[in-house]
Amino acid sequence: MKITLTVNGMRRELEIAAGETLLEVLRRAGYKSVKKGCGSGDCGACAVLLDGRAVNSCLCLAAKADGREVVTVEGLAKEQKLHALQEAFLDEGAVQCGYCTPGMLIAAADLLSHTPEPSEEEIRQAISGNLCRCTGYVKEIEAIKVAARRMRAGDDG
Amino acid sequence: MGLGCVEEVLKPTSLDEVLSLLQERGPSAGLLGGGVSLVRYAPSHITSLIDLSTLPLNYVKEEEGRVKIGAATTLREMLDHPLIAGYLNGVVVKMLRQVASPLLRNLATIGGALVSADPWSDVITLFLALGAHVAIYDGTTDTLPLAKIYPIRSRLGGAILTELVLPVPLQNAAAAFCKFNRTGFDIAVLNCACQVQLHEGRCVGATVVVGGTPRLAASLPGAEEVLTGQPLTSETIEQATVAARDAAEVREDRRASAEYRKQLVYVGVRRCLQEIKGQLGGGDR
Numbered sequence: 001m002k003i004t005l006t007v008n009g010m011r012r013e014l015e016i017a018a019g020e021t022l023l024e025v026l027r028r029a030g031y032k033s034v035k036k037g038c039g040s041g042d043c044g045a046c047a048v049l050l051d052g053r054a055v056n057s058c059l060c061l062a063a064k065a066d067g068r069e070v071v072t073v074e075g076l077a078k079e080q081k082l083h084a085l086q087e088a089f090l091d092e093g094a095v096q097c098g099y100c101t102p103g104m105l106i107a108a109a110d111l112l113s114h115t116p117e118p119s120e121e122e123i124r125q126a127i128s129g130n131l132c133r134c135t136g137y138v139k140e141i142e143a144i145k146v147a148a149r150r151m152r153a154g155d156d157g
Numbered sequence: 158m159g160l161g162c163v164e165e166v167l168k169p170t171s172l173d174e175v176l177s178l179l180q181e182r183g184p185s186a187g188l189l190g191g192g193v194s195l196v197r198y199a200p201s202h203i204t205s206l207i208d209l210s211t212l213p214l215n216y217v218k219e220e221e222g223r224v225k226i227g228a229a230t231t232l233r234e235m236l237d238h239p240l241i242a243g244y245l246n247g248v249v250v251k252m253l254r255q256v257a258s259p260l261l262r263n264l265a266t267i268g269g270a271l272v273s274a275d276p277w278s279d280v281i282t283l284f285l286a287l288g289a290h291v292a293i294y295d296g297t298t299d300t301l302p303l304a305k306i307y308p309i310r311s312r313l314g315g316a317i318l319t320e321l322v323l324p325v326p327l328q329n330a331a332a333a334f335c336k337f338n339r340t341g342f343d344i345a346v347l348n349c350a351c352q353v354q355l356h357e358g359r360c361v362g363a364t365v366v367v368g369g370t371p372r373l374a375a376s377l378p379g380a381e382e383v384l385t386g387q388p389l390t391s392e393t394i395e396q397a398t399v400a401a402r403d404a405a406e407v408r409e410d411r412r413a414s415a416e417y418r419k420q421l422v423y424v425g426v427r428r429c430l431q432e433i434k435g436q437l438g439g440g441d442r
Contacts, residue, residue: 019160021196040197042259053263059196060264063166127340129258
């Protein structure tokens with residue numbers, strides 16, 4: 001079957017199998033920032049924004065995304081300029097092996113687009129579905145705070 | 158990964174069309190809400206999916222004091238809705254924040270959560286305690302107590318669960334929910350929910366529900382009877398809590414031993430009743 005997605009602002013017509021997940025379809029279409037981790041909704045490495053909300057693309061059937069808007073990490077940067085979250089993750093050293101980073105950025109992007117001034121508790125809650133085995137989360141939380149501050153100040157990276 | 162056996166995803170435009178498709182396809186048809194349980198458990202007999210997102214089942218509204226939630230409403234949409242936030246002092250929001258992760262709550266629908274009816278479901282435990290109903294469509298709509306539908310789980314016999322109905326909040330009542338889990342978004346090792354209504358300082362109605370035992374969530378009439386007619390004091394809470402612990406049928410699984418679960422029933426029910434006492438003012442002399 002054929003579906004139409006808007007991925008990172010670009011309309012894409014994609015041929016899919018009826019039971020395929022959004023994760024499988026996006027990776028096949030070249031969006032390799034979308035990582036396959038657990039495949040069961042536990043780790044969050046596959047997170048993408050679907051109509052502005054972060055979801056596990058491994059548990060979302062591609063057919064359900066037909067006609068909807070998807071944003072992957074490839075779509076966060078605009079005109080060769082990294083998103084404030086990406087800049088802050090770099091500045092704060094919030095990346096080690098990097099496998100969880102795209103999902104973490106997407107979950108944080110969902111948070112900051114709906115809650116520009118999040119509390120630490122809200123940040124922790126927002127990334128609670130994203131597992132990281134390297135960093136211990138401290139630097140990610142700090143990076144999200146920094147990005148939120150910069151975005152509120154209009155200096156969004 | 159994915160549902161390799163699925164050959165078609167159908168997008169009906171009416172509930173009657175859904176019924177016809179269910180009848181035509183028989184057991185090989187599955188209803189697609191958020192798809193979380195379907196993809197995760199990938200039942201191999203399902204070859205046709207009927208997508209419910211094309212139907213007008215995504216809403217939260219109030220009618221005659223009842224809060225009605227369409228089956229295709231996501232848990233996140235419920236969390237964000239002022240009618241849910243305002244219901245019984247925010248007890249539903251407090252529960253929803255403890256269901257899985259934000260990423261999953263953005264996908265999972267309330268209809269899916271209700272028909273999956275997992276024994277560890279936080280949603281089922283609280284809504285049983287609140288006396289919620291569900292609307293079932295099989296050509297006509299019947300509104301039935303969740304307690305009646307839940308034990309048969311998803312075997313609705315070709316009918317469709319279209320709506321969750323939260324009752325008009327009882328006067329001078331409060332409810333509380335408590336969950337024990339091993340990690341932030343693991344399923345419950347045990348959960349419980351209570352609702353108490355006071356009249357002239359005495360309990361005129363009480364529900365005590367325990368889930369994740371790991372059997373299906375169930376009310377504990379023995380504990381409820383202890384409270385009925387009594388003031389809500391530290392003493393009666395202790396009596397009800399002991400009755401709940403004694404009555405709860407628990408067993409072990411890989412998450413916890415039966416003994417541990419018994420103790421969790423005691424702690425969880427006590428916490429819920431103490432929270433309710435705090436909200437209602439209680440009756441300690």
